[in-house]
Amino acid sequence: MSKTATSSRPVLTGIDTSGAYPVHYRFSHAKSGNRHLVVVFANFSAPDDYGWSNGVFDNVRANILWVRDMFDGKNSYYLCKDMDFELERSVITLISNVMHSLGLTPDQCTMWGGSKGGSAALHFGLKYGFRNIVAIVPMFRIGISVQKRPAIADFMMGGQVTDDRIEILDRVIPDLVRAEANPRANLYLLSSPQDENYGVQVEPFLPLFRGYENFNFVYSDSPFITDHTTVTRRNVPALMGLLNLLVDGIAPRIGFVTNGHEQPDVDRSGIDSYLKSTSQVRESFSAPVVVSPSAGERVADAKVRFAGTARGAVRLSFWEKGKYVGSPPVSPDGSWSWTRDRAWSKGEHTVRMFAVDADGFHSPRAEATFTVTAHDSLPFGTEERIPPQERRAPAPPTISYPAPGQHVTASEAGVAGYAEHALHVTFAEGGVSLGSVPVSADGSWSWSPGWSWLPGPHTVDCYAVDAEGVASRGSGASFQVAGAAEPLQAQAPTGYFR
Template sequence: MSESAAKGRRVIRGIDVSGAHPVQYRFAHARGGNRHLTVVFADIHAPDDYGWSDGILDNLCSNILWIRDRFDGGNTYYLCRDGDFGIEQSVIGLIQKVVKALGLTSDDVTLWGSSKGGSAALYFGLRYGFRNIVASVPQLRIGTFVRNMYPRTGRHMLGETMPEDRVRILDSVLTDLLASDANPDAHIYLVSSPQDEQYATQIEPYLGLLQRYPNFNFLFSESPHITGHGKVTQRNTPPLLGIAGLLVEGISPRLGITRHGYEEPNADRSGITGFLTATSIVQTWLAPPVVTMPLPHDPLLVTGVPLTGRAPGAVRVSIWENGDYLASAPVGPEGDWTWKRKKPWSVGEHTVRLFAVDGNGIQSARTDVTFTASDRITAPQAPDDTSAPEHYFDTERARVTLLPPLLHTPEPGQQLLAISIRFTGASNAATHVGFRENGVLLGSCSVAHDGRWLWNADRDWHPGMHTVEVVAANEAGEASPPATITFAVIPVSGQ
C-alpha cells in the first residue's frame, strides 16, 4: 500500500513478520539514484508512532525508512517488552534486510531520531556499526527515565512492577556501549541544550564518554527561545536537516576529504522492489472480507441496521468511507463479524470500504459495498411465530404461484453459533416467510413493504448440520416453492 507524502513523494507501507515481533515501516525511494539510506526512529509524541513523517524530510535525496515504535500496543524504544529484547532483534533485522536489498553497506546509512528516537539511533548505530548517527536530545539512562517520567511506557518495557534489576539493565545499554568505545569510527551528531530539563541527568554526565569519539559533533543550543526538552529539536531543525543533506550526499563535515555526488541513477532496484513486495502490508493470501448484508445497492434504514459478513483468518475488519476511518469490527472465532453504526447514516448513497487485518497487522485487499440509506423504509418486524398460520407455508395445500424467497444469510455451509442464527432475505409480493425443518414449522416473520425480511431464530438448535426450507406466502393463500439452505451449528463454548 502506498500513500503520498508532502510534495508528492511516494511512501510505501509494509510490515516485516520474519522476526519474533512484526515491525511496521514506511519507505520512500531515493531521488536521482542517491546511494544512501536514512533510518528514522520516532519520539514519544510522534503521530501514529512514526517520527519525522510529516514531509519535513522530503527534500532529502536518500532512501528513507521510517520504523514504527508500536509493539503489543505500546512504545518500546525499539528495544524490549517485559524485559525481553526480542524487539531489538526484529528491528535490526528489518534494517539489515533493507540495507542488503538496496545493495548498500553500513557506511551508507544514517540513523536519525529525537528524544527516545535519538536514543534508538545512538544505540543501534553504536552496537551495529552504522557510520552516521544523528541524535537530538536522547536519553542515555533509559530505564530510570521511563520509570520516573513515562511509567506507562516503563511498565510496557520492563514489566508491570518495573523491577530494579531491569531498570539497571536498561540504564546501562547505551552507557556500556560508550564506555566500550563501540563503533569508534562513527560520525555522531548530538543535539542538546542547557534549557532541556533532561540535560543535567541524561547528557552532561556522559559527555566525557562521547568526546572520546574522534568524529563526535556536539550541537549545544543556548537560544533563549528554547524553553524545554521538546523545543530543542524544533529550534535546531534547520541545522539538523543541513547535516542530513550533507551525510546523504556522502559529505561528513569533520573529514578533510569528502565524497560528493554519491548517485547511481541506473542502479538495479530489483532487490528492494522484491523486499517491499514481499513485506507489503497488503497481502493477497489474506482473503478480503465478505459482506453478507447489505447486498450491493440494498436499501437500508439510516439507523439500527448492522453490516455483517465473514473474514476468516482475520482478527478485525477495518471500515472506512471516503478515506475516513469509521470503526473496527472484531472477527469472531468462526470468522463472522458485525458492526452497527452508532449515529445515523446520512440519507443517500454510501460506498463503504473494508479490509481484513490479521494478528500481525497484515491487511487484505479492499472490499467495497454500496448501499442507499433511507429514512422512509419500514423495518421488518421482529420474529413472531404466530404471525401467520402454518397452512400459509404448506406448499402441498396452497397454490404455488410465488417465486421462492431470496436468501441473504446464512450462507450455504456456514458454521454458526447456536445463539446467533439469523435468517435474512427478500421476497416480493409476499407478506410472510416461514421456516421449516423436516416438515416442522420453526417459525415465521412478516415481510416489509420493500420486500425485505429477517427472522432471529431464537430456539434450541442441536449441534450438527441443518437443512431449512424457507417458503414465502401471501394472505391470498398463495405460496412459493421452498428455498433450501444447509448450514452447520456449533455449540457455544462452555456448553
C-alpha cells in the first residue's frame, strides 16, 4: 500500500475501478476504534485535487476518506463528463464500498467539503441519505459556476455549453432540496456576505431548507473575511470543533444525544481487504528491472546512466532520500534508459524507483545502489555547467494559488499553478530549497509542504524544470501567514429557522 505525506497520520492511497470511471482516493484509519467515516470532497485550489489534505484532520478521530476530483485531467464537481453522470455513480460506488468495508451505515457518515467540495457534500449527502452534511460556501448553481472556468465547463458539458445544459447542472442541488431529499439529515451550511458568490449562489436557496429537521446556517460576517476563499480559513477552528462533535454522535440541537460507541477491537478485515484490492500499488505489476548500474557498482563518472526494463509501464518515478529525482518514459517494448542532467555527488547512493502504468497504478519498488568515485563531481542538485547558449529554458511557472499577498493560516499555505512543457517544479525560499513536485500531463501542479509556516510574509520562488534539466526563471508566490485564528463569531440572519 503506497503512503503519502499529506499529514502526520498514516494515509493509504488507492484507485477504485469498479465503476465506469476510475476514482482515486486517500484513506486514513480511525483512532481508538472510532466508528465513523468522514468523506472529504475537494475545492478548486486543493493540492493534487484532494481537499483538506494538509493535516487539518490530524486530530479527527474518525476514518477519513479523501476523494480526488480529477478525471481525465479535469475537475468535474464529482458529477459528470460530457453530461454522463456515470462519473457521479463511480464516486458513490467508491464511498459505498469503503463504508460497507468498515461495517458502517449512512447514519455513521459525514459528508464534508468547501466551495466545489461543499456542493458535492450537499449533493451526495442529500441524494444518498448520509446522516451528516457540512457544506462550506457551496455553489448551488453549478452550471453558472463552471461557466467561469471554460475548460471545466467543456469537460462537464461535452464542449456544448448551452443554456439547456447549464440549467440541468444549475438544478442538480436545488431540486434535491425542493423535494426534501433526506429530511432527517443534520445539515450545517456556512457562508458569508463577504463571499462574492453569496447573493447568487447561496442566499436565494436558504428558504428551501425550512422542511429539514436539523438545518443549521452559520452566517459568518467578519471584516477579516475578504472573499470566497477566506471564509473557510476564518472558520477552521469552529468547523473542526463541529466535526469532532458529529464524529462523536452529537449533532448540535435540542434533545437527547449519546456519544462514544468506540470498538477498539473491531474486525478490520473488511476494510483491509478493500484497501488492498484497490491499492494504487499493484503486486501483480512487476517492479522495474535495473540492468545498469549493477548493484553496488563503483562509477568513475558522476554522470550515471540507468537502464533496464519495465513491462506494462509508461514511465518510471525515481526518488532518493524521499526526494523526487526524475521520471523517464518507458518505450512500448518495456525498455528504458535515463541519465540525469545533473551530476551525482561523490559517495554512496541508493535510488529507489517504481513503474507507473497508463491508468496511474504503481508497481512495487526497486532500487539501484552505486558509489560515485569521481573527484570532480558536482554537489547533488547542482546544475551541470553547460554553456548558456546551448540551453533553452522553459517558461516560468504560472501561479494560480495563492493570490498575491493572500492571507492564509499556518497549516494551509501551499502553491499551485501551471508549467507547460516542464517535468517538475522546484521551490525555494530565501535561497533554501524546499522541495519539488512533478507536473501533470495537462501542465498543472500543486505543492503542499507538510509543515506549518511561521506567521508573517513569505515568498516562495517557483522554478519550472524541463526533461533536460533546464530550469526557468523563478515565479514568486507571495502570501501572508496569519497568527492564531480568532474564535468564530457568527450570527445567522433571521427568517431561516422555524
